[in-house]
Amino acid sequence: MARRTETAGRLDDAARAGWLYYVAGRTQDEIASAMGISRQSAQRLVSLAVAERLIKVRLDHPIAECLELGEAMRSKFGLTHVDIVPSDPGSSSTTIGIAEAGAAEIERWLKRPDPIVLAVGTGRTLKAAIDQLPAMECPQHRIMSLTGNIGPDGSAAYYNVIFSMADAVKARHYPMPLPVLVSSSEERDLLHRQSLVQSTLKLGREADVAFVGIGELGVDAPLCLDGFLDPAEMTRLMEEGATGEICGWMYDGEGRLLDGSINERVASVPLPSRESTTVIGLAKGKRKYAALLAALRGRMINGVITDEATARHLLSA
Amino acid sequence: MARRTETAGRLDDAARAGWLYYVAGRTQDEIASAMGISRQSAQRLVSLAVAERLIKVRLDHPIAECLELGEAMRSKFGLTHVDIVPSDPGSSSTTIGIAEAGAAEIERWLKRPDPIVLAVGTGRTLKAAIDQLPAMECPQHRIMSLTGNIGPDGSAAYYNVIFSMADAVKARHYPMPLPVLVSSSEERDLLHRQSLVQSTLKLGREADVAFVGIGELGVDAPLCLDGFLDPAEMTRLMEEGATGEICGWMYDGEGRLLDGSINERVASVPLPSRESTTVIGLAKGKRKYAALLAALRGRMINGVITDEATARHLLSA
DNA sequence: CCAGTTTGTGAGTAATTGCCCATGAGCGAA
């Protein structure tokens, strides 16, 4: 294949090589001669396929240990959905495993033929999960964002979960064109009266399932890093007992929404009712222990995807 | 963890090792020390996980579908070479995709440093493929035409595949200065005794690879349009079971050459042996389904370049 | 309880893969 500067053609080749390597189980040498390139090029294509996330690996076996932990979690916290993935003691990643399992669960919901409303929050973990989604065609479903995608400076950055997701699964999508936190409850109410926002709020109440990240608090928490809260206010909130945050909604150690003014400034969609909706939290790792435990205790969430080590800690608490 | 006779426990360990290897990306050494076993055992667990299909790999790229279809085609029809290109449902072209893929495969053969003999048939599809060839310098190779390039009226028109090709790739070329069909087997034999034709016939037997189009039959088939067969004779042949034609050689629904006199009047070079030569058929589209299927069934060809839709049809037949 | 068979283990070795480097081709700027 003489001259291929075009990235598309290269990705095609990468996909081919990746398929031959992972699915067909050929060696890189065989792939090289089959595709008429050198072994080194074949190796590059294979690793490109991995780097571009063209290949998705997943483990399809209920590991007994994880199942038992899951069952214990289910009964201790009264959960609708539990998924425990193995821990990798050597890795410091806060998403590995969770992202894949989250994507698998999201995919399971999206595969349903009958239309559903799927809600998503935001955050690094959720973004990592979305990135694992395969391309799908889901015109029957609607996906909506529980949190705004506007930064405190008006930019549309933040973790662009809903758009990435809609891009992958081709469903109608309803973002929240608002920041997470606004300056006052009046401003929040004003913004929420916009008809566009109204329809998203309504959709939130109809959600069949919601996937949310669990935000820990601290001066290096996402809300501070992204500029919604300054460290001083964060510190004050924590002194008042704030323990965690889901879609911006602050809660205390028992998983009760904080009474203070902070939650009146949250412009996110209220979390769907845990009576009618499966609200699944994705989180693992020490930093999330307290926030996750509180969320479970207060039934902020009724489903969880986490890892063994975290599950053990939550059960022993 | 070490002693586990129960198969279930072993599978659990395999799943765990497989997860650490494929999802977490650790080396087998790391897994071994993490699980407290030897590296060799870790390797065994990983390969067990693969063997038990606990690890599911999938490729998230449109090409994946084509490769799977290709693999299915290869095993169903015992093919040496398969290439499936994506279908473009919106296009009515009978060459798009096939032409590019055919050119790529031809190029792959011509890039070989050691001399080969490359045979080509004729037809619109093959012409389109040749037109996609880049300019090359291949003095080491020889290319030869399996079919004549003389029209029934003595003109040298018809699809001028071999000359276009030689023009592009600068190799020695051996056309067949004969029509496709002559009036009798005697005339055919007479023509074939010419020494010029003899050397081309010999070359045909030595071909390393052959690229041929698949001709469908019908009153609007190429053989009729180009004036070699009149519609009445075509109709008669079809009533006798003729299903398709490769380089003029007529075959029935099972891919057997027809016994009748028709094939005795074909002046083309016999198709190279499918034992020693890769004979690749290029075709796609509904009109070619029957002819292609029969050619594959009877092993008239042992390689194919076609599109997704056609491959699906052939597999379901 | 014993002999035969199956299954798992570790060691050694061959095969495969990942990575670094020098090279050369294509592309844009001067």
Add this chain to the structure above:
DNA sequence: TTCGCTCATGGGCAATTACTCACAAACTGG
């Protein structure tokens, strides 16, 4: 046009992985 610059390529080498062999534990069926 020429000079850099970037990037894909292929070779070589070290790391990693797969396979083979011989042996031992466990299991089976007298």
